[in-house]
Amino acid sequence: MLSRFMKAIGLFVVGLALATNAIAAPGQRYDVQKDGTKIYEAPNINAPVVTRLNKGDRVIEWRRQGSWVNISRMGAVGKDGWVKFSRLRTEASEIEIKMAPNGHFLLQATVNGKAIEFMVDTGATHVMLRPEDAKKLGFNEGELEFSQRAITAGGVVRIAPIVLDEIKIGLLTVGNVAAVVNKQSGGIETSLLGMSFLRRLRGYEVAGKRLILRW
Numbered sequence: 001m002l003s004r005f006m007k008a009i010g011l012f013v014v015g016l017a018l019a020t021n022a023i024a025a026p027g028q029r030y031d032v033q034k035d036g037t038k039i040y041e042a043p044n045i046n047a048p049v050v051t052r053l054n055k056g057d058r059v060i061e062w063r064r065q066g067s068w069v070n071i072s073r074m075g076a077v078g079k080d081g082w083v084k085f086s087r088l089r090t091e092a093s094e095i096e097i098k099m100a101p102n103g104h105f106l107l108q109a110t111v112n113g114k115a116i117e118f119m120v121d122t123g124a125t126h127v128m129l130r131p132e133d134a135k136k137l138g139f140n141e142g143e144l145e146f147s148q149r150a151i152t153a154g155g156v157v158r159i160a161p162i163v164l165d166e167i168k169i170g171l172l173t174v175g176n177v178a179a180v181v182n183k184q185s186g187g188i189e190t191s192l193l194g195m196s197f198l199r200r201l202r203g204y205e206v207a208g209k210r211l212i213l214r215w
Contacts (some may be wrong), residue, residue, distance in 0.1 A: 021166050032054065032087060034087060058179050060072055068083070069085050094214040096212050097210065110169075111168045116136070116191055119192055119193065120193045125194055126180045128150070128152075128191060147160070160181045165195060202214045
């Protein structure tokens, strides 16, 4: 009886190991980290080398086995093989925002679960909320300390520092974002998505009439 029990345990462990080494994240995309990365015919450094990939090459995962990933190079034929997971990094995700007719980049974000419209402003040190938007998020003006000043298009305004739990734009999520509340509602027409958010990203750029956010 004990022997049969131990055998069953052994089969369970083997089954668990096989499940762990099976398809882990099919379709996950990665960037290759280093030039000359070897792609092997099997998950073993002694296996024949199928090809070599360079830094920035994009690959897609099919299955995993331990620290190895079975991949194929995107857009190429005959590039299938195995590579050490440490040689890969998750492919950057990005969002494109079209320029509005007024020449600004406007977007809808979800802040602490509430929809807020922002204008992207690389000249703003912090995310700056209009008092109307701050109230929408539950910040009581009477409980805020407007101890700082900032220069806006409408002139010098008094601001109160706060921290936003989360800002989400599509699949992009940034937590614990430093922000300020503008005391005068006439100081800015739209809340500003400033550098306290943008510098948390992998990068951003303006390409023609498009703003690209990468993380």
